[in-house]
Amino acid sequence: MPTLSIPAWSPSLEVGNAIIDADHKETVELLAEAAKASDADLPTHFTAFAQHLRDHLAREEELMHQYGFPPTPIHVHEHNRVRLELEGIAKRMAAGNLALVRGYLTEVVPEWFINHKNTMDSATAAWIRSQGG
Structure with missing residues (x-):
């Protein structure tokens, strides 16, 4: 798998939900920090990235349940x-x-993040907006 560049935050990464977008911005920032960390610092940066991502996923799930997003499962x-x-x-x-x-x-997360944002997260944000959120 070719090495992909870590995405830099830009409006093109927004899905139109302030909570998700703020989390995604932090995800991109923490990913970049972890990817460029020295070997000595990599465990600390990966741990911070992973914890943020787990927290972000939980917040998204709360929004899905709150707004009754049909494909939540x-x-x-x-x-x-x-x-x-x-x-x-x-x-x-x-x-x-x-x-x-x-x-x-540097390879798996960037590709997953962009694909997930463009499909599942964009659909989730669109549903939330359609429900008045």
């Missing part, structure tokens, strides 16, 4: 997949596999 299933992935990466990091962590941050 599908979206939550994807969030759960990512949570398990983060857990697995953290275990490999604890075992000293920093190259895998760095590859995850």
Whole structure:
């Protein structure tokens, strides 16, 4: 898989919901910090990124439930997949596999983030707006 560039925050990454957009901005910032961290600092930065992402996913799920988003189970299933992935990466990091962590941050996460934002999160935000949120 080719290395992708870490997205820089821009209005093109917004989905039109202030809560989700603020979280996404922080996601991009923490991802960039983790990706460029030294090996010595990578565990701290990855841990901060992973915790933020878990918190963000929980906030999105609260919004989906609050506004009765019909495909909530599908979206939550994807969030759960990512949570398990983060857990697995953290275990490999604890075992000293920093190259895998760095590859995850620079190759897997950027592609996932853009695809997830463009599909599931955009649909969620559009539904919330349609419900007056």
